[in-house]
Amino acid sequence: MAKKPPEGLAAFIDIETTGLRAGVDEIIQLSVALFRFKRDTGEILEIVDSYTGFQEPSGDIPREATRIHGITNEDVAGQRFDHARIHSIIEPAEFLVAHNATFDRGFLIYDFPWASEKKWKCSMRHVNWAAKGFKTKALQKLLEAHGIKVDKAHRADSDVKYAIELLNQDAGDGTRYFLEIVNHRALPRPREQEVLFIGSKRASAEPAASLEPLEQPSADRPPDTNPLYQPRRKWLPYAIFGVLAAALIACLVSFPYTTVLLIVFVILIARKASKKR
DNA sequence: CAAGTGCTATTAACAGAGGT
DNA sequence: ACCTCTGTTAATAGCACTTG
Numbered sequence: 001m002a003k004k005p006p007e008g009l010a011a012f013i014d015i016e017t018t019g020l021r022a023g024v025d026e027i028i029q030l031s032v033a034l035f036r037f038k039r040d041t042g043e044i045l046e047i048v049d050s051y052t053g054f055q056e057p058s059g060d061i062p063r064e065a066t067r068i069h070g071i072t073n074e075d076v077a078g079q080r081f082d083h084a085r086i087h088s089i090i091e092p093a094e095f096l097v098a099h100n101a102t103f104d105r106g107f108l109i110y111d112f113p114w115a116s117e118k119k120w121k122c123s124m125r126h127v128n129w130a131a132k133g134f135k136t137k138a139l140q141k142l143l144e145a146h147g148i149k150v151d152k153a154h155r156a157d158s159d160v161k162y163a164i165e166l167l168n169q170d171a172g173d174g175t176r177y178f179l180e181i182v183n184h185r186a187l188p189r190p191r192e193q194e195v196l197f198i199g200s201k202r203a204s205a206e207p208a209a210s211l212e213p214l215e216q217p218s219a220d221r222p223p224d225t226n227p228l229y230q231p232r233r234k235w236l237p238y239a240i241f242g243v244l245a246a247a248l249i250a251c252l253v254s255f256p257y258t259t260v261l262l263i264v265f266v267i268l269i270a271r272k273a274s275k276k277r
Numbered sequence: 278c279a280a281g282t283g284c285t286a287t288t289a290a291c292a293g294a295g296g297t
Numbered sequence: 298a299c300c301t302c303t304g305t306t307a308a309t310a311g312c313a314c315t316t317g
Contacts, residue, residue: 017297020299025297064298068297102301103296124295125302138295154297 008039008182009048011093012123012164014156015104016069018057022106026057028076029069031156033164034089042179044168049089052157054079069154087114095119099139099163101187119186123167126184127177142166 013032019025033050037043054076061073090096091114098104101122108115124137134145140153143162146169152158167178251259 015297020297022300024299028297062297062298065297098296100296100301106300107297136294 004039006039007045008037008094009034009092010037010095010097010121010182011035011090012097012160012167013090013104013108014098014159014163015107016065016071016154016156017107018059018061018065020103022103023110025065025107027055027081027107027111028057028061028071029054029156030081030086031160032086032089033160034093035164037178037182039182040179041174042167042171042176042182044164044176044178047164050160051082051085051089052160053081053086055081070152071155081111083112086112090114090118093118095121095186097121097123097167097181099123099159100125105187121181121184121186123163123181126181127167128180132171139163139166 011032011034013030015027015031016029017025017027029052031050031052034048036045036048038045054071056073056076056079061071061076066072090112096105096115096118098120099122101120101124105115105120124139129137129142134142136142139159139162140150143150143166146166148162148165150158150162167181168176171177171179248259
């Protein structure tokens, strides 16, 4: 296998949204920074390019969300993301990093095809903060613990800038925190059915970009990280199912018409309930 | 050889934390 | 508010070993 060059490119990304539900709530601010790093120490050498933009959502920004990030309807009025510009920054990156990356990726998948195609790493999970003596993994708390002064907390541009500064701190052994992220396996790809399901919740959502096949299971990877892993079956669910099946058969034999009517009734109720959601 | 015991690995269920 | 992941704890399975 060809050896990787001593320096690499990665992008840190952060978004602010109207809520927590990907596919339902919308992104209103996006900030991304492409940076160069040293592969042996994780040192971040320079920001190569960056972008920050707002986008007006289809409805009003909930007060709860504004309370968190301070972004108002006036801030985003008439604004749209520059997709071409964002793509030009993301494109050269080997992988994307975000704090709680599954959250950001979950939103981005709907509006940006590259989000499901790129490798994602997480600055919250892919650095063992607990082992380094940090009780909490919250970005603002980590910044505070490292003496990094933040002017605008919970704003995408500010979070990106200071998160990069945090990851570039000495981990105590001559390397930077970012090295742990570089060496960590990327997040598993989102399951196709998962993406389609979430997408169905937002009528305006574009279909998600084409996904590569899911990773194949491998014996040398831990089961909890294997996307196709199936937990071992237990006898109890089978026993319960067996008892219920036996009861159903007994009812069908003893009171066939009543039982069939009951089953039809249950199916109709279940269909009605599922349509309401 | 069968049954009992103890250790280890795996699994399920739950609580808590993190993102806006 | 919602979703996902992680850590903890308890339950379970599988294996090796001991005992009668």
